[in-house]
Amino acid sequence: ILNVEQSPQSLHVQEGDSTNFTCSFPSSNFYALHWYRWETAKSPEALFVMTLNGDEKKKGRISATLNTKEGYSYLYIKGSQPEDSATYLCAPLGGTSYGKLTFGQGTILTVHP
Amino acid sequence: DADVTQTPRNRITKTGKRIMLECSQTKGHDRMYWYRQDPGLGLRLIYYSFDVKDINKGEISDGYSVSRQAQAKFSLSLESAIPNQTALYFCATSDNARQGPYNEQFFGPGTRLTVL
Numbered sequence: 001i002l003n004v005e006q007s008p009q010s011l012h013v014q015e016g017d018s019t020n021f022t023c024s025f026p027s028s029n030f031y032a033l034h035w036y037r038w039e040t041a042k043s044p045e046a047l048f049v050m051t052l053n054g055d056e057k058k059k060g061r062i063s064a065t066l067n068t069k070e071g072y073s074y075l076y077i078k079g080s081q082p083e084d085s086a087t088y089l090c091a092p093l094g095g096t097s098y099g100k101l102t103f104g105q106g107t108i109l110t111v112h113p
Numbered sequence: 114d115a116d117v118t119q120t121p122r123n124r125i126t127k128t129g130k131r132i133m134l135e136c137s138q139t140k141g142h143d144r145m146y147w148y149r150q151d152p153g154l155g156l157r158l159i160y161y162s163f164d165v166k167d168i169n170k171g172e173i174s175d176g177y178s179v180s181r182q183a184q185a186k187f188s189l190s191l192e193s194a195i196p197n198q199t200a201l202y203f204c205a206t207s208d209n210a211r212q213g214p215y216n217e218q219f220f221g222p223g224t225r226l227t228v229l
Contacts (some may be wrong), residue, residue: 044220100171
């Protein structure tokens with residue numbers, strides 16, 4: 001089981017603010033990193049799957065970067081909107097995980113109008 | 114229609130009862146997973162199956178069993194439910210095509226189970 005830490009645990013921002021949060025994971029034997037968004041009363045949905053050191057992915061106002069050498073990924077949201085309120089989960093995949101994701105506890109984002 | 118469905122969506126049961134949670138998918142994926150979610154703990158893997166004949170324990174399999182009846186169906190059973198199995202349970206699927214473990218997982222709507 002991989003040790004995955006997400007910070008902060010929760011975050012409150014005002015509409016229009018930009019924000020970011022962190023996912024830390026073991027850098028050894030890295031294989032891939034998944035980010036999911038989980039809105040209240042819905043199911044988690046994949047945002048990004050990242051594999052290469054230095055990789056940067058973008059979807060609308062949300063982007064993510066990956067540093068596999070030091071074992072972290074940042075998720076950025078530019079100009080937060082109330083509909084961005086959700087729990088953001090990261091899940092690294094190690095080389096010996098045989099396809100099993102280990103999820104962090106998540107960062108709960110609340111965007112106030 | 115949803116690609117990944119779970120039944121029931123909500124269930125209240127008593128300690129000691131046997132209960133089965135069912136998951137069906139129309140995505141044609143070979144890989145299926147069962148997770149439970151407890152507040153502050155994220156999603157934890159209970160069991161996973163990479164094809165009909167390949168079933169494996171996850172990190173918290175004690176007290177649970179599974180059955181992969183077909184490519185499209187993966188059931189989770191609690192043989193004798195206990196209160197600390199009260200949680201939100203998710204089924205998920207993923208493709209095992211050439212990208213292998215890079216492939217994103219698709220989640221069902223969840224089953225909220227309460228064991229009294």
